[in-house]
Amino acid sequence: MRVLLVRPPRIKKAIALGEFMYSEPIGLEMVYKVLEDKYEVEIFDMMADNMPLDEKIRAYKPQVIAITSLCIDVIKVLSISRQIKELNNSIVTIVGGTQAYLNPGAFMDSSMDHIMKYSNEKNLLKLYGEIEKVCEIPLIDGVLSKSRNYEDSKVPGVNEYILPNRKSTQKYRHNYSYFGYKPTAIMGTSRGCAKTCRFCLRWRIEGHAEEYFPMDMVKEDIRNIKEDYVMVFDNDFLHNSERINEICNFLEDEKINKKFICYASVHSILENKETVKRFKDNGLVALLVGYETFKSDELEYYEKKSTIDDNLEASRFLKSINVDVWASFMVHPDWTKEDFKGFRQYIKLLSPQVSSFSPLTPFPNLPLYKEYEDRLLVKKDDYESWSFGQITIRPSNMSLSSYYLETLKTNFYINLFTNNVFYMVKKFGIGRVIRLSQGSFNLLIKYLKLMAKNSKS
Numbered sequence: 306m307r308v309l310l311v312r313p314p315r316i317k318k319a320i321a322l323g324e325f326m327y328s329e330p331i332g333l334e335m336v337y338k339v340l341e342d343k344y345e346v347e348i349f350d351m352m353a354d355n356m357p358l359d360e361k362i363r364a365y366k367p368q369v370i371a372i373t374s375l376c377i378d379v380i381k382v383l384s385i386s387r388q389i390k391e392l393n394n395s396i397v398t399i400v401g402g403t404q405a406y407l408n409p410g411a412f413m414d415s416s417m418d419h420i421m422k423y424s425n426e427k428n429l430l431k432l433y434g435e436i437e438k439v440c441e442i443p444l445i446d447g448v449l450s451k452s453r454n455y456e457d458s459k460v461p462g463v464n465e466y467i468l469p470n471r472k473s474t475q476k477y478r479h480n481y482s483y484f485g486y487k488p489t490a491i492m493g494t495s496r497g498c499a500k501t502c503r504f505c506l507r508w509r510i511e512g513h514a515e516e517y518f519p520m521d522m523v524k525e526d527i528r529n530i531k532e533d534y535v536m537v538f539d540n541d542f543l544h545n546s547e548r549i550n551e552i553c554n555f556l557e558d559e560k561i562n563k564k565f566i567c568y569a570s571v572h573s574i575l576e577n578k579e580t581v582k583r584f585k586d587n588g589l590v591a592l593l594v595g596y597e598t599f600k601s602d603e604l605e606y607y608e609k610k611s612t613i614d615d616n617l618e619a620s621r622f623l624k625s626i627n628v629d630v631w632a633s634f635m636v637h638p639d640w641t642k643e644d645f646k647g648f649r650q651y652i653k654l655l656s657p658q659v660s661s662f663s664p665l666t667p668f669p670n671l672p673l674y675k676e677y678e679d680r681l682l683v684k685k686d687d688y689e690s691w692s693f694g695q696i697t698i699r700p701s702n703m704s705l706s707s708y709y710l711e712t713l714k715t716n717f718y719i720n721l722f723t724n725n726v727f728y729m730v731k732k733f734g735i736g737r738v739i740r741l742s743q744g745s746f747n748l749l750i751k752y753l754k755l756m757a758k759n760s761k762s
């Protein structure tokens with residue numbers, strides 16, 4: 306049986322906002338690993354490949370096509386599955402990935418044969434085995450099949466981390482990046498997050514305690530990576546000093562030189578300063594830190610487990626050991642003009658190498674959604690609007706136009722005065738910095754249009 310694993314192309318809205326960089330499709334590399342011994346499998350990454358889908362299908366002649374989905378991918382995935390069925394109705398279509406987990410109902414369409422809410426070695430082998438037999442598909446945990454009216458076994462589960470086969474994306478790998486670092490591989494060592502911040506979807510999907518992947522697998526994964534840069538996408542990688550030290554021992558013993566980028570909470574940075582220093586000596590180059598806000602009451606409301614003073618202490622500490630910080634913040638819908646001003650001053654005080662911010666977003670799967678339901682500016686099923694820094698909650702202390710204006714002012718302030726342009730040019734080269742800046746320019750156009758629309762209504 307021939308299987309094609311597809312990552313959809315970037316959606317237009319993302320490209321318009323300058324989000325043209327993308328990382329490797331690690332979920333597909335894991336599925337590839339499970340299936341490769343039994344079937345003929347190929348990954349078709351439409352973000353990196355220019356070949357049209359119909360041409361690919363005619364050339365490869367797959368019997369099964371599985372498509373991965375991100376949070377925003379519903380429309381794109383369905384247009385692909387419909388195109389597949391129009392070309393050849395006998396091809397079996399499958400969707401998996403984040404959106405299939407969060408919102409499987411969005412894919413209940415005549416063009417979709419199976420929705421994988423979650424995948425693990427067991428249900429993948431079972432589903433593909435049954436498809437190969439061309440018989441009636443039984444009820445499989447984590448799989449909703451059209452022939453069974455998308456019945457759900459209701460056995461809970463999450464996507465299993467399986468050692469990915471990185472060779473499966475060999476021809477595309479030079480394209481994969483993280484922020485400006487290219488080429489960069491991505492990997493995980495645990496899932497879940499004990500910090501349980503109020504606005505966060507991750508721990509709700511993965512669990513409110515960290516679950517660790519076997520250390521032998523983590524080591525094997527690092528050994529398999531050929532790229533110099535590695536982005537570890539654990540939610541709070543520095544929370545467990547013992548594990549980081551074990552990884553440092555391994556890197557030192559095997560003389561592995563990589564440059565690591567990871568997410569870390571302020572709480573974990575301050576709890577494990579000595580380990581962070583050791584990890585810096587073993588390749589840590591940049592941390593993505595969610596400082597979130599300059600207001601104590603908001604940090605409490607977000608249940609962040611750190612204070613405004615902790616943020617300042619963490620920023621001083623990371624500067625002292627020369628670890629770069631890419632800071633993220635959230636703009637609250639109840640902010641006043643004074644708040645925006647205070648926020649800009651606070652960013653200057655923290656002075657991370659790179660800052661970015663997004664409006665507080667009450668994703669439909671969060672309890673926050675209920676809290677803000679009567680102030681929402683975006684419909685629940687307008688999937689693509691939930692992910693691109695769009696203002697989704699009506700501001701309470703200024704008009705929507707003034708709020709857009711303050712957001713834009715802050716964006717320009719950050720890009721012109723606080724983001725370290727020399728740092729970025731030195732690290733990523735002028736070409737990539739110009740392309741990154743394109744996002745700000747496109748945001749300006751988008752917000753100006755929204756402001757004009759808003760003033761007419």
Ligand code: SF4
Pocket residue numbers: 498499500501502505506507508540541570595
């Ligand atoms: S620390 Fe990060 S991943 Fe963990 S709950 Fe908070 S926002 Fe989510």
